[in-house]
Amino acid sequence: MTGIDDVIRLRRTVKPVFMNGGSIPDAEVRELLELADWAPTHAHTEPWYFVVFAGDAVRQFDRDHAELYKEHTPADKFLTATYEKLEKMGKTASHLIVLCMKRGNNPNIPEQEEVVATACAAENLLLAASARGLAVYWGTGGRTYHPAMKEYLGLGEADKVLGLLYLGYADNVQAPGQRIKPLEEKVRWVR
Numbered sequence: 001m002t003g004i005d006d007v008i009r010l011r012r013t014v015k016p017v018f019m020n021g022g023s024i025p026d027a028e029v030r031e032l033l034e035l036a037d038w039a040p041t042h043a044h045t046e047p048w049y050f051v052v053f054a055g056d057a058v059r060q061f062d063r064d065h066a067e068l069y070k071e072h073t074p075a076d077k078f079l080t081a082t083y084e085k086l087e088k089m090g091k092t093a094s095h096l097i098v099l100c101m102k103r104g105n106n107p108n109i110p111e112q113e114e115v116v117a118t119a120c121a122a123e124n125l126l127l128a129a130s131a132r133g134l135a136v137y138w139g140t141g142g143r144t145y146h147p148a149m150k151e152y153l154g155l156g157e158a159d160k161v162l163g164l165l166y167l168g169y170a171d172n173v174q175a176p177g178q179r180i181k182p183l184e185e186k187v188r189w190v191r
């Protein structure tokens, strides 16, 4: 098994609630972004765009996100528990990277390709973080996908928010990963 095989297998989602409040140096976060930037793209569109919140800005984002949830949820669907969860989401996280796809102006590249290329960039980032012993959580709850979130972040109509990546340190070793479906169910070989 090579080093990269280990990194891929051992990467685990670590929820922000398990993060311990430690601060990651901005330079290390920049390294992760630089590695994310090496993802493949069709026609060199490089559609990923990262909005990075650091330190107390993470807490402010969470408060703003909770308010967006309140403003954009019908009264009969609104849950105080969800509001409070969003408001405290990154309480002990160090950074939050909002993963966005910025639609380029090459009409030959389908939107789907811009989305998957951005997901490739995200996986680079997750693996690089994991290899450095950092905790990362990719969340899409609350109003992540709502147009109001795009507006809040200053994105255009054709752009997309794909996730909220909370980063930090965690003390506890994660439980081993599990895959529900056997690989054989997800592969068909043709010879």
Ligand SMILES: Cc1cc2nc3c(=O)[nH]c(=O)nc-3n(C[C@H](O)[C@H](O)[C@H](O)COP(=O)(O)O)c2cc1C
Binding pocket: 011, 012, 013, 014, 138, 139, 140, 141, 163, 177, 178
């Ligand atoms: C696109 C995407 C969206 C996700 N959204 C959420 C989410 O909203 N809430 C959550 O608890 N986990 C979310 N996750 C994390 C998954 O739950 C996690 O990856 C899964 O449990 C597998 O665990 P592992 O990452 O340790 O292999 C998301 C992951 C991806 C790739």
